[in-house]
Amino acid sequence: MSNHEIKIGVSNKDGQLGFISARGGLRKGAGRRNIGVTKKVSLTLTEEIWDKVEKQCQEQQLSRSEVIRNIINSYYS
Template sequence: MSVNQLKIGLSNKEGQLGFMSTRGGPREGAGRKNIGVTKKVSLTLTDELWEKVDKHCVDNKMSRSELIRTLIESSNL
């Protein structure tokens, strides 16, 4: 059985400390790409509207965020 060695190093993100494996691990540019700025909002809807939103998302294989983003992009704001 081999023992994995760990190193503690500085992350590229604002000087945070992180554990680094001697093999593999996080790489610059890896992972899901950002599509914009994330801001948390609270949305109050009736149970009926939430059911419609969730059904639409399941039927169209999309997240709530994707649905809301699509609706905003298609409007004339």
């Protein structure tokens, strides 16, 4: 592992801290695109259903959030 300096700066968005690299750094429009409003929930399902969700995650190489989001979107679409 090389010994590089890490710089931290304030982004233009809500005063959040971020890492600054020698190439680019913090800039408006950088990063993941917003797909909606984030709300944290706790979800209780049977072990059998969680196993099916995990299997789908592995098969489709998606996160749990993506799989559950797809299920909810298909229900309401």
